[in-house]
Amino acid sequence: MYHLRRITVAVVIVGVVIFLLTFLPRVLNPVPPSKEKQEADQRWINTSPHWLDRQACRWFGLCGLLHLKSDPPAKPKNKDDHGHELRDILGKETSAFLRDGSNNKKSQLKEIPDYVLNYAPLVHLYSQEFFWPSDIADHMNHVSPDIDDARAFNESLTLSNLNELSSKLGFEHLNSKDDVESRPRWLHSKANRPVAFLDNDEGQVPDSEPDRFLSDETTWFEVDRDHPLQRISDPRKLPGGYSQQRRPLARRSLVTPFREQQRLLSSAAKEAQNAPNKPDESGYSSAPATLVLVDKGSGVVDAFWFFFYAYNLGQTVLGTRYGNHVGDWEHCMIRFEAGIPRAVFFSEHEGGQAYAWHAVEKRGNETEIQRPVIYSAVGSHAMYATPGNHPYVLPFGMLKDVTDKGPLWDPSRNLRGYWYDYTAEDDEGLEPVKENADAPTSWFHYKGTWGDELYGLDDKRQWRLFGQYHYVTGPQGPKFKNLGREKVCQTWRCRIIHSIAEGKKGSWHS
Numbered sequence: 001m002y003h004l005r006r007i008t009v010a011v012v013i014v015g016v017v018i019f020l021l022t023f024l025p026r027v028l029n030p031v032p033p034s035k036e037k038q039e040a041d042q043r044w045i046n047t048s049p050h051w052l053d054r055q056a057c058r059w060f061g062l063c064g065l066l067h068l069k070s071d072p073p074a075k076p077k078n079k080d081d082h083g084h085e086l087r088d089i090l091g092k093e094t095s096a097f098l099r100d101g102s103n104n105k106k107s108q109l110k111e112i113p114d115y116v117l118n119y120a121p122l123v124h125l126y127s128q129e130f131f132w133p134s135d136i137a138d139h140m141n142h143v144s145p146d147i148d149d150a151r152a153f154n155e156s157l158t159l160s161n162l163n164e165l166s167s168k169l170g171f172e173h174l175n176s177k178d179d180v181e182s183r184p185r186w187l188h189s190k191a192n193r194p195v196a197f198l199d200n201d202e203g204q205v206p207d208s209e210p211d212r213f214l215s216d217e218t219t220w221f222e223v224d225r226d227h228p229l230q231r232i233s234d235p236r237k238l239p240g241g242y243s244q245q246r247r248p249l250a251r252r253s254l255v256t257p258f259r260e261q262q263r264l265l266s267s268a269a270k271e272a273q274n275a276p277n278k279p280d281e282s283g284y285s286s287a288p289a290t291l292v293l294v295d296k297g298s299g300v301v302d303a304f305w306f307f308f309y310a311y312n313l314g315q316t317v318l319g320t321r322y323g324n325h326v327g328d329w330e331h332c333m334i335r336f337e338a339g340i341p342r343a344v345f346f347s348e349h350e351g352g353q354a355y356a357w358h359a360v361e362k363r364g365n366e367t368e369i370q371r372p373v374i375y376s377a378v379g380s381h382a383m384y385a386t387p388g389n390h391p392y393v394l395p396f397g398m399l400k401d402v403t404d405k406g407p408l409w410d411p412s413r414n415l416r417g418y419w420y421d422y423t424a425e426d427d428e429g430l431e432p433v434k435e436n437a438d439a440p441t442s443w444f445h446y447k448g449t450w451g452d453e454l455y456g457l458d459d460k461r462q463w464r465l466f467g468q469y470h471y472v473t474g475p476q477g478p479k480f481k482n483l484g485r486e487k488v489c490q491t492w493r494c495r496i497i498h499s500i501a502e503g504k505k506g507s508w509h510s
Contacts, residue, residue: 074188110419110433121371122371131379132192133307133309134287143327160443174449223298283410289305290307290416302334315400387405449473
């Protein structure tokens, strides 16, 4: 009897633990699954060829247990034979900033406003990162459309034809040509690693009091073309209840960003024979960022800075990794009112956080423009306002992102720039900026994902424990990040954070 009681207690404890670990993520998930997703989940479970695996998955949330193995960021030996993954700076579509294009076309295009580049973000990539910024043009060389007979596909995917080929052939995903667990070189993009600035500026600690920008308060935090800017006389109606007044802004005494970018690209091109695309000391990376400018009317402009990585390495819980996927789009957004920065949005997984401008860390002294500093998490590349640990979803810090003051990336040094009209018809509304008049636009309208579809349970690389997948579907592109949003946040649930301390109390879904 004694041993029977002990066995019974042990079984009950194990059952309670499994129950909590199975249902706790569902309760804490800020984005509950729809009926369609639940049906898709049942179809996914049925991909397992083993009856026991399917039952364990349905009843206990333990899917693909036989597939469990270590998943290190890099392999000890890399026999990838794809050659050097770097692009030629002066070649193909990635050299848009060095081409003049048609004079007639350029005369009709809009330029990048000076204030957008003056207040461009600076991104601290993690010091021990394994997957660095990637060029979306180079990404096209390593993926193929998920059509039934991929071998019959005899056209080259480019940024100029991606959407047209997707519409013609009906594909919705871009599959890696290589087994991602072999860690081919193009996933890592190590040569795109920027070198930190060679100065002593460690960043400015935000003031405890709110910044004072404009003499009259406005509804800058909630505006689009259908909801024009309004003046506010009662400061209690501001997010956080802050009252703001005028404060002069400094000017950055630098060479104009466009000319500086040309100089950097030209300099790098001259060294291409000996050190292709080697980042320089100014934070330049050979992987272009994507800048999408959206005019919301009433003098309000949202500047979306998108950063692409070939691979997202998920985080580990109790030694098991979850959330890997091919292709990774992250972004921040700076909202301007009459050329004055008002707020910064940091994308984090399925959500993000919005900070008032005065609250974020900045670099630059009193005689220079103070630019916001962003911290990119290791592996997931989620964006945060501070270095350190950032737990999310699971309790007790079991699942967390980690950031630090690694290499500092200045995306304004190398970018593809566009203006986007979110009210335009489908597949329309995007125009390159005057500075890169020939930049391709087809890729922006591509509706599919930039990586593989969710691997099935019949794939030995896949598992799902307690609702968390080892591999998930790759993300859609920038067009589907709610660029026309009225609020600063990506979703309607939006809270403007007015201090770093306040931001540390919550996470991306709080």
